[in-house]
Amino acid sequence: MNIETVRISHSPIDTAAETRAVAEAASNIGAVVTFSGICRADEKGAQISALHLEHYPGMAEQEIESHVEEARKRWPLLAARVVHRVGRIMPGETIVFVATASAHREAA
Numbered sequence: 001m002n003i004e005t006v007r008i009s010h011s012p013i014d015t016a017a018e019t020r021a022v023a024e025a026a027s028n029i030g031a032v033v034t035f036s037g038i039c040r041a042d043e044k045g046a047q048i049s050a051l052h053l054e055h056y057p058g059m060a061e062q063e064i065e066s067h068v069e070e071a072r073k074r075w076p077l078l079a080a081r082v083v084h085r086v087g088r089i090m091p092g093e094t095i096v097f098v099a100t101a102s103a104h105r106e107a108a
Contacts, residue, residue: 006064010087013094022099025079031105037096039089051089075107
């Protein structure tokens with residue numbers, strides 16, 4: 001895999017660009033599956049002005065990478081990428097983006 005797998009970002013996540021990067025990571029990719037976690041109101045529907053997420057540099061990336069490695073053991077992934085936001089995140093913005101790619105959709 002020639003793409004960066006795990007990244008912590010202080011900037012908004014461009015999900016279209018991230019998806020393209022995963023789709024173009026190998027010539028035999030036949031499926032890309034994505035997940036976007038989005039900042040929203042709380043469980044009871046109360047609006048929020050923003051979230052502020054912090055992380056431990058190095059430790060956060062290592063923990064996320066361990067989950068990616070587990071997925072690679074379970075499925076024949078050709079590419080994977082996880083981008084997690086930190087800092088101030090407004091409602092409607094993506095907090096986490098995950099993309100996996102494989103030759104076939106069931107494995108992705």
